[in-house]
Amino acid sequence: MLNNDELNWSSLVDAFSQFQDIKNEQIEGGLSNYCLLNTVLRKNDEVRLHGRFIASLINPNNPHLKKDYFLQRLQTLIPKENHFKYPENVVVEVEHFTGSVLGYPNHKKGFIDIYITDGVKHWIIENKLDASDQNLQMARYIDWFLYNSENEVTWEDITFIYLTKDRKEPSLASKDRFIVDLNKGIVTADDDIKCRYLNLHYNTDILNWLNLCIQGLKTNDSMIYPLEDYQMVLNKYLNKDTNKVVTLAKHLQRELKMIPMLRHIEKELPAIKANWLLNLFNKFESLLEENGVTEEVEFENYSDKKIYLTFTESYAKEWFTNEIKKNKNKDKGRFFKLTEFQTSRLGIGSESYIFLGYGKKLIHVGLALQDGCLQNDELKSKGFLYKKGWKRITGLECLTSSFVLEEEIWTLGENHENSDIWLSLKALLSFFQES
Secondary structure: OOOHHHHOHHHHHHHHHHHHHHHHHHHHOOOOOOOHHHHHOOOOOHHHHHHHHHHHHHOOOOOOOOOOHHHHHHHOOOOHHHOOOOHHHOEEEEEEEOOOOOOOOOOOOOEEEEEEEOOOOEEEEEEOOOOOOOOOHHHHHHHHHHHHOOOOOOHHHEEEEEEEOOOOOOOHHHHOOOEEEOOOEEEOOOOOEEEEEEEEEHHHHHHHHHHHHHHOOOOOOOOHHHHHHHHHHHHHHOOOOOOOOOOHHHHHHOOHHHHHHHHHHHHHHHHHHHHHHHHHHHHHHHHHHHHOOEEEOOHHHOOOOOOOOOOOHHHHHHHHHOHHHHHHOOOEEEEEEEOHHHHHHHOOOOOOEEEEEEOOOEEEEEEEEEOOOOOOHHHHHOOOOEEEOOOOOOOEEEEEEEEEHHHHHHHHHHOHHHOHHHHHHHHHHHHHHHO
16 A cells, blocks of 8 residues: 555646646647537538548549549558559549449439549449448449449459448348458359459548648648548547647656556545535535524434435445445435424425435435425525435425536535535525525
């Protein structure tokens, strides 16, 4: 077990301060984590984002004015026999319409994700991110090209490209009678070759292609920004780190000596949070005593047994430890019975309570009144809008102001008087004073 001297807490503070300085310097220098493409399109948008962007780069007639620059760099990553003879003349189509295909009467139309040709070579690109393969999809596209199109070509001039995150090949339902042979191409059962085959992956081939494209451009080239923006959204989709501004996780990778201290903090944190929550309950009880509006119920002597909620420090610590114990130790709290003077003055039932409690996710402060007594618009105007039901409490309605405990606990640690739950309690007491 490490002692406090070995943990050297000042070093941890210094490392965090250094992280904040680096981060602020990067932001002031113009860095950001903003991704334009991801603000207008979902990161897994197969057609409008990934398909169209890739096709726009490959298209030599696109306004990027780079001619076949991007296509040439893509071709360096694939076998030469698949290369276009006239890359500067390729025609690129997104969602190329095939119409009905002879031999597939149940499929009246089809769309090839990206179709590229220079008049000699032909690429049929099937782009798959999260979507499953359609039934007979690969088979239909190959047969369309071989038997239904106007192209007179041999199998050597056609390449079927399966572009995915990390899949090995199309599904059996998509291939139908065809077989993928990585050495020969797409073949039939009797080994008749129908076309070439390529497997391209976003997490390797496309990322490598983008890096090659960026490296070959001048530092002030206007195409660097859209390429880096697409890199960012692609990395988001692939669950890779996309932050340009340094993160605490990245910084700590360079400060490995901090790991033992972080481990110690993680171990002690449930007890620390439990103490913050205990402090709130104690302050809550003291505040009620000062205002003289309640009297605490002695649970063990309460004959009706309607109130089963209790709270101890051990319950709080277990709630913060893990999800399993959180579920077992939810619905804990303290109920304080309003004095007879208060209930008669407000015209509510004699069994009425102010309570502070928490469930599986939320922490609540509010009133628990007899059924039918929660029709006070003035109280609702103060933010007590949440009707909380406790399974083990019958005959009472709870009207609360509620907050996420995992978030609220940090404010309680800094200063409980600034927390939303404390401010709500003060608002509740002001209701009694105004009434």
